[in-house]
Amino acid sequence: MQANIVEAVNDALHTEMAADERVLVFGEDVAKSGGVFRATDELLDAFGSDRVVDTPLSEIAIVGGATGLAMYGYRPVAEIQFSGFLPPAFDQLVTNASRIRWRTRGELSASMVVRMPYGAGVRALEHHSESLEGSYAHVPGLRVVAPSTPADTKGLLTSAIRDPDPVLFMEPKRLYRSFREDVPEGDYTVPLDEAVVRTEGSDVTVIAWGAMMPPTLEATENLDADAEVIDLRTISPMDTETVVESVQKTGRAVVVHEGPRSGGVGSDIVACINDEALMYLEAPVERVTGFDTPVPLLSMEDYYFPHPPQIRASIERALSV
Secondary structure (H helix, E strand, C coil): CEECHHHHHHHHHHHHHHHCCCEEEEECCCCCCCCCCCCCCCHHHHHCCCCEEECCCCHHHHHHHHHHHHHCCCEEEEECCCHHHCHHHHHHHHHHHHHHHHHCCCCCCCCCEEEEEECCCCCCCCCCCCCCHHHHHCCCCCEEECCCCHHHHHHHHHHHHHCCCCEEEEEEHHHCCCCCEECCCCCCCCCCCCCEEEECCCCEEEEECHHHHHHHHHHCCCCCCCEEEEECCEEECCCHHHHHHHHHHHCCEEEEEEEECCCCHHHHHHHHHHHHHHHHCCCCCEEEEECCCCCCCHHHHHHCCCCHHHHHHHHHHHHHC
16 A cells, blocks of 8 residues: 555554554544544544543653553553653653563563654744654663654554564654655564665765655765665664674765754764774764754754755765765
């Protein structure tokens, strides 16, 4: 079937709820209205109010409730309306959900998913456009996933629901309805913790994920070099093997992410490359990132996140050495 990302989310939820009665969906406005972006549309009609539940406006209660349900054997999928609303629930993710299996020596686990749209570019209000994957990637026991295509969205979300550990599933809302592609119907999974090479090349490795994949791919078009573009997909735990193998082949690397530069995931990627592929590098690793500021409002946000010309300039700089 042809689907965009928000439709792929809905299809994955519908398919998993039909296959496993332990799968529950809840969050603010997910039932009657089908969610802010309609990602949970028609699930209430299909599965009833016992499995699709509108919650109070309390993120800590949403994630805390998901943690408790997961410990009792359910597979909850909690929606946080926007990524900037998740910090109040940070305590539940860090203190409880991420360490239940460690704390109980494997007797209990928190098989749960926290979904949230993230990123700038849709002219949203304050606290609606953050890209803070770096903060959550630092938490042991918590998977952080960011798909960039509809097919990967369905496959990765299905795998996340079935995973025994908590998964933070970051959906690039700027891409929600930007394009459609073929998405397999029925049972379909994409492995977690595995990056994918979107385009193969021999001259420079370009690493990105989520909403940064389209501008990265655009930046490598008609380049006077062969760029190998890696879509990280799972941010934590990271598929460093794919990254290192590519850099060992190309000798150059550029990392692109929307979040702030300081403490960003890009820093970890650079460190990994320096640890495992330093002697293969022909040039310093370039980073193209957001700024160390809150996401600005309205049209000013266009100056915040990386665009194809900036990415291309960094690629050409790496190639010029």
